[in-house]
Amino acid sequence: MSFRFPYLSLDIETTGLDTHRIHVLQLAAVYDNGKSLKDLPTFNQVIRWPTITYGEEYAMNLNRSLLEQAFRKENVFSLEEVQKNFEIFLKKVQPHGRITAAGKNAGGFDMPTLRNPVNGFALSRINHRILDPGSMFTEEFDHIPHLGELNELLGRKEVSHDALDDCWDVVHAIRYKWGM
Numbered sequence: 807m808s809f810r811f812p813y814l815s816l817d818i819e820t821t822g823l824d825t826h827r828i829h830v831l832q833l834a835a836v837y838d839n840g841k842s843l844k845d846l847p848t849f850n851q852v853i854r855w856p857t858i859t860y861g862e863e864y865a866m867n868l869n870r871s872l873l874e875q876a877f878r879k880e881n882v883f884s885l886e887e888v889q890k891n892f893e894i895f896l897k898k899v900q901p902h903g904r905i906t907a908a909g910k911n912a913g914g915f916d917m918p919t920l921r922n923p924v925n926g927f928a929l930s931r932i933n934h935r936i937l938d939p940g941s942m943f944t945e946e947f948d949h950i951p952h953l954g955e956l957n958e959l960l961g962r963k964e965v966s967h968d969a970l971d972d973c974w975d976v977v978h979a980i981r982y983k984w985g986m
Contacts, residue, residue: 822862
């Protein structure tokens with residue numbers, strides 16, 4: 807199988823599932839250029855919102871530690887800072903052209919959520935094509951597996967629901983499938 811480097815493993819943690827109303831609490835990415843895992847550039851920032859106007863109970867409980875971190879103002883950034891820092895990160899890792907995103911929900915959830923007016927990320931540097939690690943494993947599962955099933959197959963820990971950890975899970979799944 808031919809390699810498709812580079813790509814950007816992308817994940818977010820949010821206040822719910824309604825992509826038009828939710829707030830992004832954490833944005834993380836791993837830029838996989840085919841080099842050693844320890845040398846891959848990463849991005850990971852937690853957003854502190856002055857006011858959260860929409861939240862769903864399940865997501866708020868799942869992301870309780872992120873909300874507590876933001877409340878304590880420990881290693882958190884404003885939305886504007888994260889938007890700017892992410893654009894700088896993308897320019898640094900991919901100075902020319904666009905990059906393909908990869909993720910368990912990148913195309914159907916993460917990208918639409920990042921683009922919605924509540925969050926307002928400009929993602930012009932990211933390609934419209936998405937690498938879905940689950941769809942790469944349909945032969946092994948006879949269905950499109952979720953990230954937990956992929957982690958079990960790969961002998962990795964359970965899904966943590968931390969955006970950066972989930973990005974690494976995607977990188978490991980894709981590299982496994984590509985024979986790396």
